[in-house]
Amino acid sequence: xxxxxxxxxxxxxxxxxxxxxxxxxxxxxxxxxxxxxxxxxxxxxxxxxxxxxxxxxxxxxxxxxxxxxxxxxxxxxxxxxxxxxxxxxxxxxxxxxxxxxxxxxxxxxxxxxxxxxxxxxxxxxxxxxxxxxxxxxxxxxxxxxxxxxxxxxxxxxxxxxxxxxxxxxxxxxxxxxxxxxxxxxxxxxxxxxxxxxxxxxxxxxx
Amino acid sequence: xxxxxxxxxxxxxxxxxxxxxxxxxxxxxxxxxxxxxxxxxxxxxxxxxxxxxxxxxxxxxxxxxxxxxxxxxxxxxxxxxxxxxxxxxxxxxxxxxxxxxxxxxxxxxxxxxxxxxxxxxxxxxxxxxxxxxxxxxxxxxxxxxxxxxxxxxxxxxxxxxxxxxxxxxxxxxxxxxxxxxxxxxxxxxxxxxxxxxxxxxxxxxx
Amino acid sequence: xxxxxxxxxxxxxxxxxxxxxxxxxxxxxxxxxxxxxxxxxxxxxxxxxxxxxxxxxxxxxxxxxxxxxxxxxxxxxxxxxxxxxxxxxxxxxxxxxxxxxxxxxxxxxxxxxxxxxxxxxxxxxxxxxxxxxxxxxxxxxxxxxxxxxxxxxxxxxxxxxxxxxxxxxxxxxxxxxxxxxxxxxxxxxxxxxxxxxxxxxxxxxx
Numbered sequence: 001x002x003x004x005x006x007x008x009x010x011x012x013x014x015x016x017x018x019x020x021x022x023x024x025x026x027x028x029x030x031x032x033x034x035x036x037x038x039x040x041x042x043x044x045x046x047x048x049x050x051x052x053x054x055x056x057x058x059x060x061x062x063x064x065x066x067x068x069x070x071x072x073x074x075x076x077x078x079x080x081x082x083x084x085x086x087x088x089x090x091x092x093x094x095x096x097x098x099x100x101x102x103x104x105x106x107x108x109x110x111x112x113x114x115x116x117x118x119x120x121x122x123x124x125x126x127x128x129x130x131x132x133x134x135x136x137x138x139x140x141x142x143x144x145x146x147x148x149x150x151x152x153x154x155x156x157x158x159x160x161x162x163x164x165x166x167x168x169x170x171x172x173x174x175x176x177x178x179x180x181x182x183x184x185x186x187x188x189x190x191x192x193x194x195x196x197x198x199x200x201x202x203x204x205x206x
Numbered sequence: 207x208x209x210x211x212x213x214x215x216x217x218x219x220x221x222x223x224x225x226x227x228x229x230x231x232x233x234x235x236x237x238x239x240x241x242x243x244x245x246x247x248x249x250x251x252x253x254x255x256x257x258x259x260x261x262x263x264x265x266x267x268x269x270x271x272x273x274x275x276x277x278x279x280x281x282x283x284x285x286x287x288x289x290x291x292x293x294x295x296x297x298x299x300x301x302x303x304x305x306x307x308x309x310x311x312x313x314x315x316x317x318x319x320x321x322x323x324x325x326x327x328x329x330x331x332x333x334x335x336x337x338x339x340x341x342x343x344x345x346x347x348x349x350x351x352x353x354x355x356x357x358x359x360x361x362x363x364x365x366x367x368x369x370x371x372x373x374x375x376x377x378x379x380x381x382x383x384x385x386x387x388x389x390x391x392x393x394x395x396x397x398x399x400x401x402x403x404x405x406x407x408x409x410x411x412x
Numbered sequence: 413x414x415x416x417x418x419x420x421x422x423x424x425x426x427x428x429x430x431x432x433x434x435x436x437x438x439x440x441x442x443x444x445x446x447x448x449x450x451x452x453x454x455x456x457x458x459x460x461x462x463x464x465x466x467x468x469x470x471x472x473x474x475x476x477x478x479x480x481x482x483x484x485x486x487x488x489x490x491x492x493x494x495x496x497x498x499x500x501x502x503x504x505x506x507x508x509x510x511x512x513x514x515x516x517x518x519x520x521x522x523x524x525x526x527x528x529x530x531x532x533x534x535x536x537x538x539x540x541x542x543x544x545x546x547x548x549x550x551x552x553x554x555x556x557x558x559x560x561x562x563x564x565x566x567x568x569x570x571x572x573x574x575x576x577x578x579x580x581x582x583x584x585x586x587x588x589x590x591x592x593x594x595x596x597x598x599x600x601x602x603x604x605x606x607x608x609x610x611x612x613x614x615x616x617x618x
Contacts, residue, residue, distance in 0.1 A: 021612070025613060025614025027558075029559055031609045033564070056466035118270035146243075328476075343550065352439075359444055
């Protein structure tokens with residue numbers, strides 16, 4: 001994997017692990033539950049992608065020391081939850097970087113396996129979003145990612161930018177940097193401006 | 207795959223995708239969530255079956271344009287939910303056809319991989335029912351399929367009919383048609399007459 | 413698989429299947445739902461482990477008659493739920509044996525596939541705990557295993573004892589027996605004394 005992308009991926013699993021730890025804390029889970037929810041949030045999306053595409057072995061099975069990083073991040077969150085509150089902006093930026101890196105990595109995995117645009121979009125969204133979906137399912141919540149500001153759509157945007165840059169003949173590093181930059185900025189703009197997709201509100205007539 | 211079965215499968219993923227879109231609308235999800243829940247409902251059962259049996263590549267990974275069909279069906283549901291209400295009977299018939307086709311396809315996959323009756327039943331039920339189970343889990347509901355009229359049992363019935371027809375020496379097209387017809391009719395009869403399995407109601411003494 | 417371990421595994425899937433049947437009964441599911449939840453609880457953890465590690469075919473796919481055992485145990489639970497109440501102590505012991513056997517089996521699978529300590533811990537916890545996590549997710553509950561007395565930690569303990577015994581040069585049967593005995597006893601002591609991990613209770617300031 002391209003080095004810059006690996007660094008962004010590490011930022012991503014750390015930030016996602018911390019959101020998992022907070023969600024576990026909201027449900028008053030024990031330290032073990034905190035570590036499990038943090039792990040599932042950080043690497044669950046990539047694991048589902050690889051199981052769907054038959055892409056074995058999974059990243060964290062090959063390089064298990066990344067799990068230690070997630071567990072340390074989870075325990076740090078337990079010790080200092082106020083950090084996340086006081087540095088909310090920093091945290092939102094890290095989360096946006098993680099989402100964008102996950103989306104680009106998902107796109108690259110799909111392309112490397114010989115798939116086209118549709119499967120690249122599915123791999124991108126699965127990697128970027130399904131860790132958070134699993135986190136919310138384990139904590140008995142309606143998945144947040146489908147109800148708030150542009151989130152899953154950012155993954156699709158990253159994949160589209162990636163394909164456009166490739167089509168323009170850009171090298172891989174340039175493609176990755178441009179895709180991540182555009183995705184991160186759009187995500188932050190979406191939070192700041194409250195951009196969201198239209199909602200489908202369907203209540204049966206009783 | 208036998209052509210008629212493929213047509214029934216397409217009816218099935220369309221009908222299941224629409225139930226997923228409605229469930230997402232009940233939770234006020236955005237359009238992206240609607241597309242994701244519709245996809246998971248339509249192809250989640252078959253994907254779990256294939257991951258459990260190690261049957262790679264998955265159908266929709268090999269032929270991704272079926273995903274477009276599901277997304278179109280989901281968006282059509284968002285635009286015209288009243289259609290589903292006004293044509294409730296049509297919709298129940300399509301859903302019954304989908305369930306029966308999924309069950310027969312699951313049975314065929316298990317047999318093609320060399321498995322026997324028990325695994326054929328598991329593959330049939332997984333294909334027919336687990337898309338709906340995932341839909342309900344993602345929407346934080348107790349899975350409906352285990353609480354209402356005969357539903358999962360219809361998948362078992364389809365598999366049993368399939369085995370009886372094979373044992374009688376019928377050709378594959380005849381076997382498929384008879385299994386689907388009996389399953390669809392039993393499902394519709396079950397809805398009409400309110401047939402259901404006994405319920406296990408266990409409340410701990412407090 | 414070592415014979416004693418297989419016997420303990422059979423005790424484990426039976427006990428876990430019964431907890432699944434009770435959880436389904438609490439949600440007033442039909443007999444089919446009871447069988448499905450019992451199966452997922454009993455073999456879901458091992459299935460997730462094998463799908464994550466790419467360890468095909470899954471045990472129950474190779475030897476499907478174990479599913480029949482789980483279904484009989486589930487139906488017996490429906491017929492005689494009072495048994496589980498009146499023999500609560502017996503049941504807790506069987507559950508502790510199951511958890512410990514699952515953890516040791518998970519450890520052995522990881523080692524056989526050439527993995528080290530971290531992945532052995534993940535495989536142990538996944539095998540021991542995720543059946544119950546899936547059960548609780550299917551029944552729309554916050555996973556119990558992360559909120560009560562030492563449970564998931566028992567799986568880690570079993571893996572640690574396993575590694576220490578191997579490092580001491582003990583034979584496989586001795587290693588398995590010692591790991592299971594220590595894990596079962598610690599679990600029962602934890603229930604009796606109310607031992608639990610510290611809880612992370614994080615409620616946002618409103």
